[in-house]
Amino acid sequence: MDAKSVRWGVLATGGIAAAFTADLVDMPDAEVVAVASRREDSARAFADRFGVPRAYGDWESLARDEDVDVVYVATPHSAHRAAAGLCLGAGRNVLCEKAFTLNSREAGELVGLARERGSFLMEAMWMYCNPLVRRLKALVDDGAIGEVRTVQADFGLEGPFPAAHRLRDPAQGGGALLDLGVYPVSFAHLLLGEPSEVTARAVLSDEGVDLQTGALLSWESGALGLVHCSITGGTSVGASVTGSRGRIDIPDGFFHPERFVLHRDGRDPQEFLADPADGPRSSLRHEAAEVMRALRAGETESPLVPLDGTLAVMRTLDAVRERIGVRYPGEAA
Template identity: 55%
Template sequence: MTDQSSDRTIRWGILATGGIASRFAQDLTKVPGTVLAAVGSRTPSSAEAFAQRHGAARAHGSWEALAADPDVDIIYVATPHSHHHETALLCLRAGKPLLVEKAFTLDLATAQDLVSVARERELFLMEAMWTRTLPAILKAKELIADGAIGEVVGVQASFGIALDPGPEHRLRDPKLGGGALLDLGVYPVSFAQFLLGAPTQVRAWASLWPEGTDARTGMVLGFDSGAVATLYCGVGGDVRMATITGSTGKIDFPWGFHAPDRFVLHRDGAEPQQFDFDPTGLNYEAEEATRCLRAGKLESDLVPLSSTLAVMSTLDAVRAQIGVTYA
């Protein structure tokens, strides 16, 4: 039986060796009571180089070897999202708890498959939607719950990057789950649904590349409460702003709403109030997963599996309307 003592060291494994994996390894050093025990890659040389660079105790030259490592308590899946279902399923079948990078999978069906397997095997599973674990986001939600801006009536969020990818770029490749929606759009959709729950209405429009993936997508979500979310994701212009509008005020994230270190609270009849926070990092999601594992929890309260599935459902609805399919 897994040791669930509150002070045990949690031994992490990282599956894949790309940029996000390196960032996670760096930020994991900020989480007390954790170690990077192992890394797994499809090539031994890549695993060995990553292990040497980040101080991992062991390097595995296959995903299967990492999943079978008895000295790994939890694995962070850092492959491109086109491979999340395959790699996560492999690890779950090997009995490993998981933190899976977002977007969680390519679609709702494969996301539900992972959730079902994790629940059947009583294994912890969490989407690495780090935004929901960050202090600024949690503080903003606390203020909203306390009535600081009244009832939330609208959410606006945009995430765009200044990039001009050629036809060979992964963002344009449907075989790799390309397009702005899963790379960038998952942030504004998750942000809106974190505040308002699952929408009852979804409307979407997009500009597509010749390959059939979306370069820019606009979304409008409607909610039972009467609130509306207007969301944007796109490649070709840099924007990362969000506003939460309430009946008696608003909260502005002037830059980087997906990873904010500040926001401004505007209340009717009062001077604006800025809230500042420490720099953000992937350590907050690692802390949450570590806390849950020590407590013997099967999912996170901050990033519950129901919310992950609800976001994937919305993304599926958007793709159906804009005509994007994945190989």
């Protein structure tokens, strides 16, 4: 790695890998030098699409490629432990998609391995790197709405998804919670940290994954978090943060918002808009930029997406799954 370009490897060739790579190739300080898939034809097609010079038909070759500064792991989350662990074990730095792993035990293993090797590791929680979300957090931290009392957030997709879909497959960590619920849970963590108590209910599929889950998170301060996720009905994907002296509303797309509105007692509402210079709301470049900034600074984790925070989110997701009775194949009873 030099001061001008960070060399990326991409592990997996699905939709999120394509979206991330499309952003990377437009960044002047990033270079995608290799891609890997379990099928060489898939890797080659991806490489041809994005002009990537090396395509591997196995993960190990990418992990061993010393010309790669950092690997973006974009497999389904059921494979994150294996894929990210392989890369970390080979000395690569890693950006790993969310949900980070299936459970907090796997997450702890990856974090432990990264810290043991002195390698960079970050969860691809792009919401935390979004400039407008960072502005919202700064306002809350500065006391703009007083002491936070309630956080509400939801993420639902219309569906229906057939039984063969990965979102219905327990072996792939299916269900609404890890795919969608990780966003509202992470949003609550961003503003309040790890809750002291978790209550949850869900509607489960015949396969045993959650189709719809609602959770009540509680903090010792008295704050409450109301979070919801679903793969049976589309929602506004909105969020709201209520404090002792005001409220912030994100009417839609809370994890990559175009705007939010600050309501403060005794004042007119104030609207905050995304800066067009930051790119489209779907852009993943902000998390890529944070990874590259950290690597150039010699940091092994990001202050925007700290590993201890990722572990805390995984513990909360574990607690929700325990309450609703969802267990994935291979997990201890």
